[in-house]
């Protein structure tokens with residue numbers, strides 16, 4: 248048995264202890280000097296491994312690392328409430344989708360068909376325009392130099408819309424005191440009465456202002472003016488102007504017949 252110096256043994260024990268090997272004295276005692284001499288070399292080669300070993304548990308750390316990222320900063324409760332709150336309640340969605348359709352349907356019940364709007368718009372334009380009717384009959388048809396048209400008065404005078412048209416085209420009869428209208432009113436005569444509009448207004452304008460005065464001022468039912476409305480709409484039937492002095496019931500009836508409009 249070779250005598251191993253005690254300090255070498257101790258160094259070997261220390262190395263083994265470092266490497267996590269058993270620190271029993273007995274193997275150290277049996278280690279030959281050659282091995283003991285190699286011990287430092289082994290320690291050298293294993294040292295990096297030993298050094299790397301502690302880093303191994305760090306590897307799994309790489310995965311949990313990204314996790315803390317999504318962890319949001321503590322959000323204020325009121326902000327959280329604002330973010331998660333539903334802006335539009337579920338029940339309101341079909342209501343909102345249907346709303347435009349409902350608006351169209353509702354508007355349809357308020358407004359008469361489009362052609363009525365057109366005829367009334369043109370009629371109002373004529374009535375309120377310069378040199379129109381409002382200057383003598385009042386902006387609202389309440390009367391002035393000319394008689395009032397509101398309150399059903401114009402309907403009492405001209406029960407038939409065709410007589411109304413004839414009146415506007417021809418104006419007051421020449422002679423004062425001539426009776427006119429269904430209620431036999433005494434005319435002021437051409438000099439002081441109503442001017443003839445046959446030359447100033449187109450046939451369409453006269454139909455439109457007749458419609459306007461009867462519906463908007465006279466309170467007539469639009470349905471009773473269906474023929475007038477159709478004649479106004481008829482394409483290529485109306486003359487540009489109604490000639491003053493014509494016998495209009497006949498002329499208007501002829502126009503309606505050629506437009507295929509039923510007698511009214």
Ligand code: HEC
Nearest residue numbers: 379380383392393394400401404415419434435436440441
């Ligand atoms: C310069 C004034 C004046 C203007 C402008 C005038 N009127 Fe008249 N209008 C009269 C007078 C006056 C009478 C009454 C007729 C008479 O006594 O002969 C009358 C009567 C009428 C009547 C009969 C009403 C009734 O019950 O007696 C109608 C309808 C009418 N006018 C429509 C119109 C229309 C439509 C216009 C525009 C295109 C118009 N007038 C423009 C003065 C006017």
